[in-house]
Amino acid sequence: MIVLKATQDKFLGVLQSVAGIVERRHTLPILANVLIRKTGAQLQLTTSDLEIQIRTTAELGGDDGDFTTTVGARKLIDVLRSMPSDQTVSLESAQNKLILKGGKSRFTLQTLPAEDFPLVQEAASFGPVFSVPQKVLKELLNQVSFAMAVHDIRYYLNGILFVAEGKQLSLVATDGHRLAFSSATLDVEVPKQEVILPRKTVLEMQRLLSDKEGAIEMQFAGNQAKFSFEGMEFVTKLVEGKFPDYNRVIPKNHKNIITLGRAPLLASLQRTAILTSEKFKGVRLNLEPGTLRVASNNAEQEEAVDELDIDYGGDSIEIGFNVTYLIDALNNMNQDMVKIELADSNSSALLTIPDNAAFKYVVMPMRI
Numbered sequence: 001m002i003v004l005k006a007t008q009d010k011f012l013g014v015l016q017s018v019a020g021i022v023e024r025r026h027t028l029p030i031l032a033n034v035l036i037r038k039t040g041a042q043l044q045l046t047t048s049d050l051e052i053q054i055r056t057t058a059e060l061g062g063d064d065g066d067f068t069t070t071v072g073a074r075k076l077i078d079v080l081r082s083m084p085s086d087q088t089v090s091l092e093s094a095q096n097k098l099i100l101k102g103g104k105s106r107f108t109l110q111t112l113p114a115e116d117f118p119l120v121q122e123a124a125s126f127g128p129v130f131s132v133p134q135k136v137l138k139e140l141l142n143q144v145s146f147a148m149a150v151h152d153i154r155y156y157l158n159g160i161l162f163v164a165e166g167k168q169l170s171l172v173a174t175d176g177h178r179l180a181f182s183s184a185t186l187d188v189e190v191p192k193q194e195v196i197l198p199r200k201t202v203l204e205m206q207r208l209l210s211d212k213e214g215a216i217e218m219q220f221a222g223n224q225a226k227f228s229f230e231g232m233e234f235v236t237k238l239v240e241g242k243f244p245d246y247n248r249v250i251p252k253n254h255k256n257i258i259t260l261g262r263a264p265l266l267a268s269l270q271r272t273a274i275l276t277s278e279k280f281k282g283v284r285l286n287l288e289p290g291t292l293r294v295a296s297n298n299a300e301q302e303e304a305v306d307e308l309d310i311d312y313g314g315d316s317i318e319i320g321f322n323v324t325y326l327i328d329a330l331n332n333m334n335q336d337m338v339k340i341e342l343a344d345s346n347s348s349a350l351l352t353i354p355d356n357a358a359f360k361y362v363v364m365p366m367r368i
Helices: 008-019 073-081 134-147 199-208 262-273 323-331
Strands: 002-007 033-040 042-048 052-058 065-072 088-094 097-102 105-112 130-133 159-174 178-198 215-220 224-229 232-237 256-261 282-288 291-297 303-309 317-322 337-342 349-353 356-363
Touching: 002 008, 002 033, 008 033, 008 042, 008 052, 008 073, 008 088, 033 073, 052 199, 065 073, 073 097, 073 105, 130 134, 130 159, 130 178, 134 159, 134 178, 134 199, 134 215, 134 323, 159 199, 159 215, 178 199, 178 232, 178 323, 199 232, 256 262, 262 282, 262 291, 262 303, 262 323, 262 337, 282 323, 317 323, 323 356
Parallel strands: none
Antiparallel strands: 002 088, 033 042, 033 065, 042 052, 052 232, 065 105, 088 097, 097 105, 130 215, 159 178, 178 356, 215 224, 224 232, 256 337, 282 291, 282 317, 291 303, 337 349, 349 356
């Protein structure tokens, strides 16, 4: 049976959309495979790592009929990548093997039985469906994901908190030293739901989401989240645990406020960061009426000082920060101006976008 017959770029695109979560080495060999299910003219591809499952449906030609098997996902991608993008390729089934043909090339690939493929057991009941444009969710993820912890023993920090309540969807990430918050408006009212999406899920969602206006539908259950968009279905386990109360972390009523250009501030921090030491990424910010001075030094007694003229008439403050935390935040904003609110040299700083309450970034000071 000819399972599919399509151009290389079309088949490769569909395969790559599900293959991001596939690990090359796995304790269960079948998890290195993609589950291929043909029903009539529809071809369904499914991958899983036991925590996340991604499924997509496409029409890629071939014979109509019913057929299922599993084949090594990465190997199939490597073979396809070696072929020209406009070449027609076909996948045929033959006695527990799949034969991939393209031009004068022919590859015979070993398969494993489809019934051995461990599908994720979907939750019995999900909460109400709500949706936002893909573009909006991608932007929210980009605005907060850099603040996720990487391998923290407080495992609930290795991900992003999704809070849906009323007509608002808020995303929060923190690694204990900084916190990023971003929100968007939903098209329907939903009862309050809070879930923590794992780090791997967040990175995969960022890879798959496009800048299109098309909607992405979301549903949450006790221990699972489900996302549907562009013929794809994405099911993931959630992180169990209690996320910190982010509302208590976000400072209110800081009286010293400066608004300045994001690009000049970012350039100044990047220059000054050159002379920070590898281990100790500290910079000092000196705030005086009319001037912001950024300074750093290192163990070799080298020093960098950079000054920016600002419109400011508040208190004189000297405060230290990990420069990477400031650069990360500014790199993930795309607005021209940034607003910084400070209380004193020992309190955390709040970075926001002027006239936009949807994004907040909190960074703790460091002693220098």
